[in-house]
Amino acid sequence: MIEHYISFSLSAFVALFAMINPLATAPIFLGLTGHLQRPLKNRIATQSIVIGFVLVALFCVLGNLIFTLFGITLPAFRIVGGLLIIMCGFQLLNGQDNSVAVPSHEDSEESLNSALSIALFPLATPVIGGPGAIAVAMSYSADAGIVGVTCTIASFAVACFITWLVFRFSTEVVRFIGKGAIKLISRMMGLILAVMGMQMLIVGIHGAYMLFPNLP
Template identity: 40%
Template sequence: MELLSHFITVFLGFFAIMNPVANTPVFLALVGEQDRDTQKVVARKALLLAFAITCCFCLLGNTIFHLFGISLPAFRLAGGVLVALVGYQMLHGEPSSVQQPSRGDAQSARESSLSIAISPLAVPMLAGPGTIATAVNYAASGDLRETILVALAFGLLCLVTYGFFMLGNQLQALIGKNGIKVITRLMGLILTVIGAQLIIEGVKGAIN
């Protein structure tokens, strides 16, 4: 019973950080105009990569940062810049071929969508500084059982997030293309603010 209670605590901690509810409109804004098969591939690729990255940090923890000479503030700064740039483009209605492909650019658009699964979806949105820090904090002081529990909790969250992403297609059908454009700009604003917040946290961490 105590183990189950701890599992729920870890899961809710990850849920609050990764927030699949908030990430679903972002996912739609990035690949909402692609066909459903491409959306599924992008979602699976992003979530599998996020799961793999988080598991690595569960197992190795701070060793990875020390090995490459990377600090968490530096990770926050880099992630913040990347998120802010993506948000800026979305806010000003400057989609790449991923959002508005030309007739002869369908294959290029699909390839661009698959690359989006790696960045910014997997890193830093899903497996960002907050998620990694949470994984390290939960797994660092525990034994192998604790590490497995953390990995399972995050794996469950990835399945839940995939469900949210797939249900997002129904939302797209409900609100239409104009609604998606509005959401794109709103999410662009939110992403820009999130990126700025990550940069602020990174600067604070570097100074302290």
């Protein structure tokens, strides 16, 4: 029995770690926070990981109940998440200064709140706790019992901790590759974000069609 749960946990960890993919999300984090001071970057990193973890953990425990209670389907969640990440991707790709991608510096308090909003979107969701991670976590925790749900959440916690370490050391990466490269990375990650969002949108639309095949 113990070997089964060890194998189960390792499988869940690999799937969730691949879904987050810290090496791919680190440049996104750099592109969004490269202009901020290290204490604020570390705060954003911690908040994004905590929020993303709590979000996925809640769906592991209450996912089916939440979807049923509010009449939400996973395809609908994917469609909305895809549209949001496409919007953020285009903003990064065009180098626009806005409250989502790059906070304003006109007012310090407003800028701080805007910067911290990055922790919620797009880092906590959909980059860390997005539809993909939620879907994987729910698929592992569904009908797995209390121990299975606990193993899934623990596996995701380890993946989040590794991602947090990658985020925390992003400053050294910025210093090593330079500000010019960060701008290039920001635009490249904008393109990747837009493509990721489009992929989520396509999967969501396909899933919606499978749920309602008789709709015109």
